Amino acid sequence: MLFFSQLINGLQLGSIYALVALGYSMVYGIILLLNFAHGDIIMVGGYIALLAITAGLPTYIAVPLSIIGCILLACIIDKVAYSPLRKAPRISLLITAIGVSLLLQNLAQLIFSAKSQPFPSSVVIPKGSVNIGGFAISYTALVTLVVAVVSMLLLTWLVQKSKMGKAMRAVSEDMGAAQLMGISVNSTISFTFAVGSALAGIGAILYCCRYPQVSPTMGSLLGLKAFVAAVLGGIGSIPGAMLGGFAIGLCEVLVTSLGGSAWTDAVVFAILIVVLLIKPTGFMGKAMSEKV
Amino acid sequence: MLKVNDINVYYGSIHAIKGVSFEVEKGEIVTLIGANGAGKSTILNTVSGLLPAKSGTVSFMGKTINGIAAHKVVGMGLAQVPEGRRVFLNMTVQENLEMGAYTRKSAEIDDSIADVYERFPRLKERRKQVAGTLSGGEQQMLAMGRALMSKPELLMLDEPSMGLAPILVEQIFDIIKELNKAGTTILLVEQNAQMALSIADRGYVLETGKIVTSAKASDLLNDDSVKKAYLGG
Ligand SMILES: Nc1ncnc2c1ncn2[C@@H]1O[C@H](COP(=O)(O)OP(=O)(O)OP(=O)(O)O)[C@@H](O)[C@H]1O
Ligand SMILES: [Mg+2]
Numbered sequence: 001m002l003f004f005s006q007l008i009n010g011l012q013l014g015s016i017y018a019l020v021a022l023g024y025s026m027v028y029g030i031i032l033l034l035n036f037a038h039g040d041i042i043m044v045g046g047y048i049a050l051l052a053i054t055a056g057l058p059t060y061i062a063v064p065l066s067i068i069g070c071i072l073l074a075c076i077i078d079k080v081a082y083s084p085l086r087k088a089p090r091i092s093l094l095i096t097a098i099g100v101s102l103l104l105q106n107l108a109q110l111i112f113s114a115k116s117q118p119f120p121s122s123v124v125i126p127k128g129s130v131n132i133g134g135f136a137i138s139y140t141a142l143v144t145l146v147v148a149v150v151s152m153l154l155l156t157w158l159v160q161k162s163k164m165g166k167a168m169r170a171v172s173e174d175m176g177a178a179q180l181m182g183i184s185v186n187s188t189i190s191f192t193f194a195v196g197s198a199l200a201g202i203g204a205i206l207y208c209c210r211y212p213q214v215s216p217t218m219g220s221l222l223g224l225k226a227f228v229a230a231v232l233g234g235i236g237s238i239p240g241a242m243l244g245g246f247a248i249g250l251c252e253v254l255v256t257s258l259g260g261s262a263w264t265d266a267v268v269f270a271i272l273i274v275v276l277l278i279k280p281t282g283f284m285g286k287a288m289s290e291k292v
Numbered sequence: 293m294l295k296v297n298d299i300n301v302y303y304g305s306i307h308a309i310k311g312v313s314f315e316v317e318k319g320e321i322v323t324l325i326g327a328n329g330a331g332k333s334t335i336l337n338t339v340s341g342l343l344p345a346k347s348g349t350v351s352f353m354g355k356t357i358n359g360i361a362a363h364k365v366v367g368m369g370l371a372q373v374p375e376g377r378r379v380f381l382n383m384t385v386q387e388n389l390e391m392g393a394y395t396r397k398s399a400e401i402d403d404s405i406a407d408v409y410e411r412f413p414r415l416k417e418r419r420k421q422v423a424g425t426l427s428g429g430e431q432q433m434l435a436m437g438r439a440l441m442s443k444p445e446l447l448m449l450d451e452p453s454m455g456l457a458p459i460l461v462e463q464i465f466d467i468i469k470e471l472n473k474a475g476t477t478i479l480l481v482e483q484n485a486q487m488a489l490s491i492a493d494r495g496y497v498l499e500t501g502k503i504v505t506s507a508k509a510s511d512l513l514n515d516d517s518v519k520k521a522y523l524g525g
Contacts, residue, residue, distance in 0.1 A: 163390075163398070170380050170391050176342055177378040182366035182395035182442065 004135050006257050007250075012141040012210065014249020015148030019203035020226035021233065021241040022155065023196030029236035030172040030192045032090055036097040037077060039223015040104035041197055045070040045204030046214040047112060050119055059124050063205055070201035074193040083186060101219075108216035116215030119208040144206045151202055152242055158195065159238060168192055172236075221265070228272045234285020243283055293318045293477055294339065294370075294446055299348030299358075301331075301338050308334045310501040311348070316446065321468070321478040323488040323509065325522055326498030332481040333375045335498075336448050339479075340372045341365045353445065367395040371444035375451050375481075377435040381424035385415050388423050388434055392441030401441070408437040411467065429460040436467065440476075447471065448479045453487060465491055485522035489513045497522070 020042060027035045048069040052062035081100050085093050125143050129136040159165040170178040171188045179185055207222060208214060229248045233240025251271060252264045260267070275282065294316040301309035309331050316322045324332050337343040339350050341362035350358040352370055371392075379388050389408055393401045409416035412433045418426060423434055432452055439447060449468065453461040461484065469491050472478050482488035489495055492509040497518060505518065512518050 163394075166383070166387055166391060167394065169383060173380045173382055174378050177374060177380065178391070179342060179362040180340060180366065180372050180374060181391045181438070182363050183391070184361070184363045 002257075005137075006253055008135075008137055008141050008145075010250035010253035011246065012144045012249070013253060014246035015145055016203050016206050016210065016222075016245075017226045017229045017248050018242045018245025019148055019151060019199045019206070020222060021229040021245045022152075022238060023200045024227050024230040025233070025235055025238060025241040026168075026192050026196045028230070029238075030168060030189055031082070031086075031093075033082065033093050033097060034227070035196075036094070036223070037100040037104060038196070038200060039219030039221075039226070040101050040108075041070050041074055041077075041200050041219070042204040042207065042222060043108060043214070043216060043219035044073055044104060045201045046119065046208050046218060047108065049124075049205055049208065050117065050214050053120050053123050063124065066205060067198055067201035070197040070204065071194045074197035074200075075190050078190055078193045083189070086186075105216050105220070112216060114216060116213045116218070119212040119214050121209040121212035124205060125209050140209050144210070147202060147206065151199060155195070155199065155238065164188070164191055225265075225268055228268055232272060232275055232282055234282030237282070237284040240282055240284030247283075293353055294479065295349075295351045296335070296339065297349045297351075299335075299338060299345040299350065301334055301343055301345050303334075308501050309338065309345075312498075312501070312503055313348075314496050314503060314506065316477060316479050318445075318477055319472075319475070320494065321472050321480060321492045323480040323482055323485075323492040323495045324498055325482055325485040325488055325495060325512075327521075328483070329500075330498040331501040332498060333450055334501075336372055336374075336450050336479070336481055339448065340370065366442050366444075369443070369445035370448070371439040371442045371446070372448040373435045373439045373450060373452060376454070377428075377431045379423040379426075379431050379434045379438065382422060384420055384422055385426070385434055386419045388438050389415075389441050392438035395442060404441050404443065408440055411440075411470075412437050428455050429457070429463075432456065432460075432464060433467075436464075440471070444476060446477045446479060448481070450481045451483060452480075453482065453484045461487060485518070486513075 020038070023038050024035060027033055045066045049062055049066040052065050077100055081096050082093060085096060125140045129138045130142060159168060167178065167183045167188050168191065170181065170183060171185055175185050225248055226245065229244035230241045232247060233242070233244025248268055252268060255264045255267045297313050298311050299309055300307065300311060312335060324335065326332050334343065338345050341357065341360055345358050349356055352368060355368070357365055357368065380391065389405050390401065393404060414430055415433055415437055418430065423431060426434060436452065452464050456464065465487055468478060468480065480488055480492060489509040489512050495507065495509045495512045496503050497505040497512070505512065505515070507515070
């Protein structure tokens with residue numbers, strides 16, 4: 001009983017990490033950038049949803065609005081900050097990403113103050129629970145799991161079967177050869193950012209429903225853990241990011257339920273270190289040769 | 293069909309291509325031969341738009357194409373089989389071919405894929421296989437098939453014989469001849485000068501970024517200095 005509810009709890013948290021981790025992994029897979037601003041895009045998504053709901057917009061408008069906001073923001077960041085650096089050394093790109101992250105956090109502080117604000121989660125997903133086979137599962141957990149799984153299935157289809165998804169794989173493997181096929185590298189990269197941020201936007205809403213508050217720094221720790229999940233799964237690998245996300249979520253809930261809630265973050269990072277020592281490429285990562 | 297006029301190409305401060313001019317007429321097979329590092333691949337990459345020329349012009353079917361992004365050049369009818377094949381190793385044979393037709397309407401693709409499979413039956417047997425598991429020869433066929441998927445007027449091949457056994461080289465060159473007979477103009481870059489000159493109409497000899505000789509292929513085969521430098525005496 002307790003085990004089952006903790007399992008659901010862990011899967012719920014894990015699916016949020018997985019959604020966010022996918023954004024890290026996809027962007028890394030295509031331009032080898034650890035996009036440190038990814039977590040802060042989630043924060044922006046949270047604020048957009050908060051503002052939209054406070055302004056009285058219904059959920060079915062507020063949620064898409066927030067997701068579209070995340071997509072636009074990521075595409076603007078790519079155009080303004082990253083795309084001028086396509087040929088620059090990777091370290092410049094990395095430092096730029098950290099800069100963008102700080103910029104977003106400070107802007108949010110300036111506009112909304114550093115205090116966290118409550119998020120009206122019950123407007124998005126009503127309180128209550130359903131009974132499945134004698135176990136009570138909260139609506140929030142159920143919706144989170146269903147939305148996350150559907151998103152991941154759609155993503156898998158997109159990457160494996162759609163024309164744009166195939167172009168993404170081609171660009172991530174060999175940019176020069178992809179251009180010779182007539183694929184525009186820049187629009188493919190923008191598309192990758194857009195997809196990753198759409199998932200982040202969905203993750204943002206689900207995260208705010210689980211921990212109903214928003215603050216300018218909320219993206220940092222979530223982003224960091226999702227990043228750990230991506231590395232754990234093998235950065236650049238899409239199934240790896242999903243697996244890594246669920247692993248981190250389950251692990252956190254396990255540690256908490258064993259009474260070590262103060263230790264969860266430490267355990268997450270300890271796991272990262274151990275996995276990297278034993279299998280540096282993560283669960284599903286291939287040994288990638290450095291791209292030039 | 294292709295006119296390259298006095299191009300200069302640099303890698304940083306390295307002056308790789310120094311005032312090169314050449315032409316390819318419709319229906320021809322033209323070959324560019326030269327030793328390692330002479331600049332053959334650099335020229336092809338400049339024509340296809342992957343590298344910028346510092347000066348000079350490249351025009352294709354009457355249009356100036358230097359300065360146009362590489363991904364837009366393909367749609368104009370110019371395809372390149374890059375050096376070292378560079379097929380997408382993690383994608384299946386079929387997906388690689390689909391990528392070759394990226395600029396075309398999806399309704400037209402199936403016919404072209406069928407054409408490629410007819411020309412390269414080995415690829416058809418392996419259509420669901422990931423390209424990374426193909427042999428070198430099969431990868432070369434895939435790279436050529438992939439380039440053909442864009443229905444090019446001009447096909448540029450960069451060392452298609454590299455690393456292949458003599459019998460396979462022979463096969464690849466037969467295919468090039470067939471493609472040419474079927475109407476595709478060919479620009480062939482080779483270190484295997486003997487083979488290249490034996491199927492080409494005309495040839496250019498490149499040395500450290502400059503064209504030093506240009507003549508009919510049959511004349512180059514008998515040219516003493518060419519024999520000495522590229523044909524093993
Ligand atoms: N990315 C690069 N950066 C700097 N120099 C380069 C680069 N690529 C090629 N070069 C230089 O440009 C010159 C021409 O190289 P290129 O690859 O065009 O020769 P190639 O004739 O194709 O040789 P090969 O037969 O070995 O393929 C060489 O001196 C090479 O060192
Ligand atoms: Mg070369």
